[in-house]
Amino acid sequence: MSSFEIKDTFLLNGKPFQIISGSIHYFRVVPEYWQDRLEKLKNMGCNTVETYIPWNITEPKKGEFCFDGLCNFEKFLDIAQKLGLYAIVRPSPYICAEWELGGLPSWLLNTPGLEVRCKNEPYYQNVRDYYKVLLPRLVNHQIDKGGNIILMQIENEYGYYGKDMSYMQFLADLMRDGGITVPLVTSDGPWGKMFINGQCNGALPTGNFGSHARPLFANMKRMIKKTGNRGPLMCMEFWIGWFDAWGNKEHKTSKIKRNIKDLNYMLRKGNVNFYMFHGGTNFGFMNGSNYYTKLTPDTTSYDYDAPLSEDGKITEKYRVFQNIIKKYRNFEEAPLTTNIEQKAYGVVKAQKTIKLFDILDSLAPAKAFSGEKLPGMEACGQNYGYILYKKIAQAASNTLKIEDGQDRIHEFKNGELKATLFDKETSNTVEMQLSSGDELALLVENLGRVNFANKIPFQRKGICGRVLADQKPLTDWTYYNLNLDKTQLSKIDWNKADDGIAGTVKIPSPTFTRFSLVIDKACDTYLDFTGWGKGCIFLNGFNLGRFWEIGPQKRLYVPAPLLKEGENEIIIFETEGKTSGSIEFFAEHKLY
Numbered sequence: 198m199s200s201f202e203i204k205d206t207f208l209l210n211g212k213p214f215q216i217i218s219g220s221i222h223y224f225r226v227v228p229e230y231w232q233d234r235l236e237k238l239k240n241m242g243c244n245t246v247e248t249y250i251p252w253n254i255t256e257p258k259k260g261e262f263c264f265d266g267l268c269n270f271e272k273f274l275d276i277a278q279k280l281g282l283y284a285i286v287r288p289s290p291y292i293c294a295e296w297e298l299g300g301l302p303s304w305l306l307n308t309p310g311l312e313v314r315c316k317n318e319p320y321y322q323n324v325r326d327y328y329k330v331l332l333p334r335l336v337n338h339q340i341d342k343g344g345n346i347i348l349m350q351i352e353n354e355y356g357y358y359g360k361d362m363s364y365m366q367f368l369a370d371l372m373r374d375g376g377i378t379v380p381l382v383t384s385d386g387p388w389g390k391m392f393i394n395g396q397c398n399g400a401l402p403t404g405n406f407g408s409h410a411r412p413l414f415a416n417m418k419r420m421i422k423k424t425g426n427r428g429p430l431m432c433m434e435f436w437i438g439w440f441d442a443w444g445n446k447e448h449k450t451s452k453i454k455r456n457i458k459d460l461n462y463m464l465r466k467g468n469v470n471f472y473m474f475h476g477g478t479n480f481g482f483m484n485g486s487n488y489y490t491k492l493t494p495d496t497t498s499y500d501y502d503a504p505l506s507e508d509g510k511i512t513e514k515y516r517v518f519q520n521i522i523k524k525y526r527n528f529e530e531a532p533l534t535t536n537i538e539q540k541a542y543g544v545v546k547a548q549k550t551i552k553l554f555d556i557l558d559s560l561a562p563a564k565a566f567s568g569e570k571l572p573g574m575e576a577c578g579q580n581y582g583y584i585l586y587k588k589i590a591q592a593a594s595n596t597l598k599i600e601d602g603q604d605r606i607h608e609f610k611n612g613e614l615k616a617t618l619f620d621k622e623t624s625n626t627v628e629m630q631l632s633s634g635d636e637l638a639l640l641v642e643n644l645g646r647v648n649f650a651n652k653i654p655f656q657r658k659g660i661c662g663r664v665l666a667d668q669k670p671l672t673d674w675t676y677y678n679l680n681l682d683k684t685q686l687s688k689i690d691w692n693k694a695d696d697g698i699a700g701t702v703k704i705p706s707p708t709f710t711r712f713s714l715v716i717d718k719a720c721d722t723y724l725d726f727t728g729w730g731k732g733c734i735f736l737n738g739f740n741l742g743r744f745w746e747i748g749p750q751k752r753l754y755v756p757a758p759l760l761k762e763g764e765n766e767i768i769i770f771e772t773e774g775k776t777s778g779s780i781e782f783f784a785e786h787k788l789y
Contacts, residue, residue, distance in 0.1 A: 199340045201347040203380045203401050203428045207468065209347070216347075216431065217464070217522060218245035218285055219474025222294065223273040224254060225499055226477045228266060229758040230509060231276050233535035234475050237505055239280055240530040241515055242522030245347070246277050247285040247433075247470045249292040251300035252327060254483070257580070259304055259323075262330055267480070274338045278345040284338070285433075285470065287350040287384075288331060290314075290324050290368075291653075295440045295485045295495050297581070298646035298656055299353075306657050307575040313654055314352070315361045325371065332375030339379045348382050350433070354405065356385035356395030357650060365397040384433035387417045393424060401428040405472070407436030407451065410459040414466055430467030435459070437471055437514070438502030441789075442486075442493035443745045448789040450502045453514060457521065464525045471518070475509065476501035478754055481740040482581035482733070485648030492604055492620040494644040496750045497742030498788050508721055508754050508786055509537065537757070540720035542782035545712045545767070547697030550776065551689065553707040554612045554638070557585070559688050561677040569670040573603075574643060574659040574678075583679040583772075584659045586639045588671060590631040598626045600662030602641060607772060609638040613705045614774055631666060639664070640707060640772065683738035686768060697778060704774045707732075712767040712780060719760040722782045723752040729780075730773025737765055746775070749789040755782070 202208040207216060219238045226234055238246055250270055256262050264271070270286075277284055291314055292300035305311055311319040338344035351368050369381055385395035387404035396402045402424075404417050414430050421428065437456050439449035463469045476499040484495040500507040504515035522528075553560075566572055574584050599606065602623040608616040616627045631637060643658040663670040679685070689709055698710070724734065726744040734741045734753060737760075741753050767780070 198343060201340050201379060205427065206429045215464075215526070216245050216285075216468040216470070217243050217526065218247045218470035219243045220247045220434075220470060220472045221475045222473075222477055223248055223270055224251060224267050225479065226475070227756045227758045228269060228272065230535065230537070230756060231273050233509055233533060233537065234505065235277050235280050235282060236531065236533050236535075237509070237511065238474055239282055239528075241474070241504060241519045242526060242528050243282070243471070243474070244526070245283040245285060245470070247287070248273065249294050249300065250286065250288045250331070251292055251294070251296055252289040253297060253300055253302040255289075255331065256302055256327055260326075264334065271334055271338065274345060282345065283340070283347045284345045285348045285350070286335065286346050287353060288335065290327065290352070292353050293649050295499065296648055297483045297485050299485065299648040299653060301653070303575055303580045303646065303656070314355070314358055314364065316363050316367070321367060324368070328371050328375055332372065332377060336376040339377070341378055346379055348380055349377055350382050350384060351397050351400055352383070352395075354385050354395060355383070356391035356393065358653070360394035362397070365395075369397050369400060382433065387413045387420070392417065392420050396424055396426070401431070402426060403431040403433035405434035405436070406432060408455050408459055410462045414463070432463055432467070432469050434472035435463065435469050437504070438473065438476070440499060440501055441496045441749060443496055444493070444747050445749050448500075448502070448749055453517060456514070457517065460518065460521055464521070471504065473499070473501040473503040475505035476503045476507060478507060478742065480742055482643065482645065482743070484645040484743065486645040487649055488647045488652050492644065494604070497744070497753060498750050500788060506786070507788070508756075538720040539784045540718070540722055541784035542714060542716060542722055544779050544781045545714050546779045547710050547712055549691045549694035549696065549711045550698050551691065551694035551709050552612070552704070553709065555693060556689055557677055559690060560685055561679060563675045563677060566674045566676060567672055569663050569672055571660040571662065571664065571674060572676070573657040573661040575657050577659065577676060577678055579678040579680055581643055582681045583640060583642050585677045585679055586641070586660060586664075586674050587676070588637055588674045590633055590635045590637055590666070592633055594631045594666035594669075595628065596626050596667055597629045597631075598665040598668070599623055599639070599660060600665070602660045602662070603658050604644040605642045607640040607707070609640070609706070611636050612638070617773075637671075642772065681733065681735075681740070681770060686735060686738060689768075698776055704776055706774060707770065707772045708774075708776060710769045710771065710776060712769075714765040714767055714782070715763065716760060716765065717762060719757040719762060721757045722755045722760075722784065723786050724755055725752045725781045725783055725787070727751070728775075728777030729769065729771055730775030732769060732771040732773075735768040735770075737761065751789065752783065752787045754786060
């Protein structure tokens with residue numbers, strides 16, 4: 198068996214080893230393309246791949262685990278090993294990663310007395326239960342057990358969040374007790390207290406940064422020595438790009454000249470992991486959000502201005518980094534084994550359109566609630582998507598005010614849109630004249646839970662407070678969980694639908710629109726949503742992700758493995774009432 202150790206340098210089988218790694222999140226790439234992305238990683242000159250494991254998709258419901266499809270990290274590690282790549286694994290419980298709630302499952306938020314990322318027994322017990330299932334699937338992938346994992350990380354950037362050293366030690370002990378024998382690391386921003394607060398006894402501290410490698414490596418060296426640790430210098434996240442949020446004016450990019458300078462320095466003095474080598478896609482409702490002065494939900498594309506683009510294309514940045522790495526290690530490019538083609542399938546016209554309110558009772562069972570404070574998504578047993586609250590007014594009123602509503606709320610009177618509220622606006626008082634017998638409906642969208650910093654514990658979605666009409670609380674509500682999964686979409690009765698709409702029109706109601714794409718060959722393609730407002734798009738029941746006319750993203754990436762020869766069903770759920778009579782598939786991406 199092989200061995201991997203941390204002394205003054207990394208040692209592979211007793212000999213010095215320099216880690217040149219790249220981040221690929223298996224859960225952001227369709228499994229059929231894992232081999233292609235890993236081959237391209239190796240061809241750029243990397244000897245290691247790094248990935249997180251998100252808790253929320255691994256255990257989507259308490260006690261229910263998923264290790265298939267996009268969740269099959271063991272298959273991903275096996276492919277990497279066959280290609281001769283080593284692996285760094287960051288196995289939760291928190292990962293950040295611009296991923297929904299930083300990878301924490303939202304059902305934790307509905308556990309009485311639970312506080313995340315600190316010494317808290319309800320939280321500890323859920324982590325124990327999770328690791329009891331997760332860790333045995335990682336043990337035999339370690340290098341000293343015949344696998345390719347050389348390092349595992351404890352938590353992630355904990356110094357930004359807290360300083361509970363007992364929590365970090367709890368995780369380290371849990372990993373060791375679960376059979377993890379490879380060296381452990383932590384990773385934090387190498388700035389003073391953050392770097393020190395995130396450390397753990399027996400784990401090598403590593404740094405996360407995107408520039409100024411020389412002074413930051415010096416900071417790290419000084420702080421590692423100060424805390425009594427030893428070992429090589431490593432940038433665990435070399436930010437060679439950045440992520441985008443809906444509403445950004447332009448795509449975030451890095452300064453390549455700065456990247457070149459920093460990469461050369463790190464390869465001379467230490468070790469590096471490119472974050473990201475290949476960003477991939479936030480399929481479904483799994484994008485995260487950030488909140489500093491306002492809510493900024495991340496786009497469906499996680500392109501990240503990475504060396505390998507969202508759809509797996511080699512960029513100029515890739516070639517620049519490849520040429521730099523060639524100065525530090527010898528490698529040869531191998532032939533790529535996955536044939537990937539792009540195709541424009543052209544314009545596809547809408548077949549049927551149906552209003553949400555016409556099929557609401559067939560989509561989800563109506564559940565009654567009589568209290569003053571409405572139950573949020575988590576209390577209703579829902580994790581992602583939308584939730585709709587509905588009631589019949591019992592008296593006349595002129596204003597409506599929502600307490601503790603998140604993140605985006607559409608207010609309807611008798612099925613007609615009256616107001617749309619976003620972020621801080623959700624607590625605004627809205628002029629709305631209701632008469633006895635009017636139907637009030639509130640459609641609430643979870644735009645993606647915040648994944649970073651101190652707002653993480655406060656991410657319950659839906660409405661968790663009162664709804665006031667003329668300052669008086671409304672009671673006796675009915676609510677509908679609209680997670681919009683494959684099973685729920687199959688309940689749409691298209692026989693009740695109208696024929697496809699013609700041109701871009703305004704419909705004062707959320708709608709489902711169905712398309713049929715018939716193809717003779719499955720190729721990568723790019724769905725342009727020009728003419729549509731906001732919502733999400735499903736291909737053969739698979740959630741491709743969100744779209745929003747505010748940009749900057751303009752098209753959704755559709756990997757060929759999600760298509761099938763013959764007929765493909767496309768469903769658009771649109772919430773703004775802005776719909777078009779068609780969509781178009783292009784052979785080229787147009788993110789921005």
